[in-house]
Amino acid sequence: MRIHPLAVDGLTALVPATVACLLGAEAATQGWPTLDASAWTLVALINLPLVVRGRAPVAVFLVIHLAWIVYVALGHWPVVNSPAALVAFYTVASTRSHRTTAVCAVVMGGVWVCAGLISGSDAMASVVGQAIGYPLILWRFGYHARRSAELTVQLRAEQAERARREVAEERVRIARELHDVVAHHMAVINVQAGLARFVFDDDAGTARVALGAIGDASAEALAELRRMLGLLRSDSTPETEPGAAEPAPGLDRLEEMVDRVRAGGVPVDLRVRGAPVPLSSGAQLCVYRVVQEALTNVLKHAPGARATVELGYAPGELTVSVVDDAKSDGKGVDSDKMREHVGHGLIGMHERAKLYGGTIVVGPRSEGGFGVRLTLPTSVHAARRGDTVRE
Known part of the structure; x- marks a missing residue:
């Protein structure tokens, strides 16, 4: 529970006020006049302003020192009233600039020396030393308190800015996931719906197969969207929370995705070179999404082309390439138009590759068609880093 600043100042004012009352009661035993009604009124006038010291530190400081010199x-x-003066000066030093604090230090030192002279002190050297030493010491403590407060405000601002950046990055990540999931499945559904509509009256069997592919693609899209929503609603992982969202797709589902694209009318060859090595779940999702995006672009922008997906395992790295022969069979697409269409997906590809320490090259091939080449490290360090990334 946070205490209101005014309550803190009120509790702080009780300390010097209590000390002043105790010292005032002992004034006679120290050889000073017993405090009368006017003296106690001045004691109250000197100590009570400390209740609002946080709101007007300089004004409180001046009121206290003016009443104190009258009291003396x-x-x-x-x-009797020196504790209130010290607290008032510390408040100025901890909240105001060096220039204001210096002026108040001179005022406090001057009042302190005047009090010694008026009271006829026989230890003026000690009084002068106190008039110089107390302000300097309190100035130093006040400065550190002010710097700590400033650093706290700065830290909170940085934390708020970091939180805003994390929210923005999370929104980008969600948008990228939605793009990858929805674009791919909607492209398959669109192609199959067009096929079903075209052959509905003449070839019921083909139409039935197309409708089945639409059902499978929509079910897969719903499952992936459900996985994303599950991750957004809960901090627990799918593996540890009963009934949580399905785990993210990985390399084991590449064949399933390729079959779905084949059903959409794009011949796809899936090849694997080298001995497969274990990859983190995040790196597998990266490969899956890049291949998905590349095949979706072939499906949407290079109808009739043949695509080849190849995974090449080499010591320390995995190379994933997705190429099509759109221009070799006379059904090519304009490269600039292709780049325009895949702009958002291309950004997502580069972000995913960079996240897992990889690189990606996207563009038209000299022999015709379009190609995507992803290279990911397969070292233990990279795999561990991928496992820390929540997808």
């Missing part, structure tokens, strides 16, 4: 001029013991 009436012949009373100066020490």
Whole structure:
């Protein structure tokens, strides 16, 4: 529970006020006049303003020192109200600039020396030393308190900015996931729906197969969207929370995705070179999404082309390439138009590759068609880093 600043100042004011009352009651035993009604009124006037010291530190400081010099001029013991003066000066030093603090330090030192002279102290050297030493010490402590407060405000601002950046990055990640999931499945559904509509009256069997592919693609899209929503609603992982969202797709589902694209009318060859090595779940999702995006672009922008997906395992790295022969069979697409269409997906590809320490090259091939080449490290360090990334 956070205490209101005014309550804190009120509790702080009780300390010097209590000390002043105790010292005032002992004034006679120290050889000073007993405090009368006017003296106690001045004691209250000196200590009570500390309740609002946080709101007007300089004004409170001036009121206290003015009342204090009047109290001393009436012949009373100066020490009674010195704690309030010290607290007032510390408040100025901890909240105001060096220039203001310096002026208040001179005022406090001057009042302190005047109190010694008025009271006829026989230890003026000690009084002068106190008039110089106390302000300097409190100035130093006040400066550190002010710097700590400033650093706290700065830290909170940085934390708020970091939180805003994380929210923005999370929104980008969600948008990228939605793009990858929805674009691929909607492209398959669109192609199959067009096929079903075209052959509905003449070839019921083909139409039935197309409708089945639409059902499978929509079910897969719903499953992936459900996985994303499950991750957004809960901090627990799918493997540890009963009934949580399905785990992210990986390399084991590449064949399933390729079959779905084949059903959409794009001949796809899936090849694997080298001995497969274990990859982190995040790296597998990266490969899956890049291949998905590349095949979706072939499906949407290079109808009739043949695509080849190849995974090449080499020591320390995995190379994934997706190429099509759109221009070799006379059904090519304009490269600039292709780049325009895949702009958002291309950004997502580069972000995923960079996240897992990889690189990606996207563009038209000299022999015709379009190609995507992803290279990911397969070292233990990279795999561990991928496992820390929550997808």
